[in-house]
Amino acid sequence: PGAGAKPTSVADHAMALLLGVARHLPQADAWVRQGHWSGFMGPQVSGKRLGILGLGSIGLEIARRAPNGFGMTVGYYSRRARPDCGYAYYDSPRALAEASDFLVVATPGGAETRHLVDAAVLDALGPQGYLVNIARGSVVDTDALIAALGGRRIAGAGLDVVEGEPVVPSALLALDNVVLTPHSAGRSPEAVSATVALFLENAGAHFAGQAVLTPVPPPRG
Numbered sequence: 001p002g003a004g005a006k007p008t009s010v011a012d013h014a015m016a017l018l019l020g021v022a023r024h025l026p027q028a029d030a031w032v033r034q035g036h037w038s039g040f041m042g043p044q045v046s047g048k049r050l051g052i053l054g055l056g057s058i059g060l061e062i063a064r065r066a067p068n069g070f071g072m073t074v075g076y077y078s079r080r081a082r083p084d085c086g087y088a089y090y091d092s093p094r095a096l097a098e099a100s101d102f103l104v105v106a107t108p109g110g111a112e113t114r115h116l117v118d119a120a121v122l123d124a125l126g127p128q129g130y131l132v133n134i135a136r137g138s139v140v141d142t143d144a145l146i147a148a149l150g151g152r153r154i155a156g157a158g159l160d161v162v163e164g165e166p167v168v169p170s171a172l173l174a175l176d177n178v179v180l181t182p183h184s185a186g187r188s189p190e191a192v193s194a195t196v197a198l199f200l201e202n203a204g205a206h207f208a209g210q211a212v213l214t215p216v217p218p219p220r221g
Helices: 005-022 025-033 057-070 093-098 119-125 142-150 189-207
Strands: 049-053 073-077 102-105 130-133 156-159 178-180
Touching: 005 025, 005 057, 005 102, 005 130, 005 156, 005 178, 049 057, 049 093, 057 073, 073 093, 093 119, 119 130, 119 142, 142 156
Parallel strands: 049 073, 049 102, 102 130, 130 156, 156 178
Antiparallel strands: none
C-alpha cells in the first residue's frame, strides 16, 4: 500500500458515516435484530450537495468519491481557494453549509479551527442537512451540535471524533439521530502497513545519511 492509504481509509469511513446516518443503517440493523422488518426510510444520497470543510489530501479523497459514486455536486471551504481542483469554493463555513445537504469536516484541528462549526453553521446547514466529522472533535462546538440535533435543527450527524474523547457526552449518546465510531476512520490494515513501511523507509534513509522522506518541521518560534 502507498502513502495514500490513510487518506483513502478516512475517506471511505466518511462516506460510510454519511450513508449510515442518512439511511439510518445502525437503527435499521437493531430493528431487524429485534424481530421487526419494516418501518425505516431515509433520504437518498445520490444527486445531493456535498460540502467539505478542508480540502487537503483527505478532503480531496472524499471529494473524488462524491461525483463518481453518487452523482453529488461538491463545494468546499479552505483557507485558500484551489482553482485547479474543479470544485466550487465558498468563502466561509456558513456559506458552504447553506449550499450543502451533507457537510463533512476534514480540516486539521488546533486553535485556528476550534469550533469552526458553531451554532450559526449548523443553522445554515438546516433541518434537512447532515454533519459528518472525521477530523478532530475540537472543530465542532459540541454543545451547539447537541442542541441542533436535539431540536431537529439538523437532520443528523455521523461522528468519528468528539471533543474530550474517549469520553462522549451522555446527551450525545442519548440522541437517535447520531452515528458514532471510536476515532477509527484512519485505521485499516492497508493504512497500518503503509505507516510501518514509511517508518522503515525514513529510518533507512536517516541511518544511511540521506534526507528522510517525511521530515518533521521545526517548532514555531
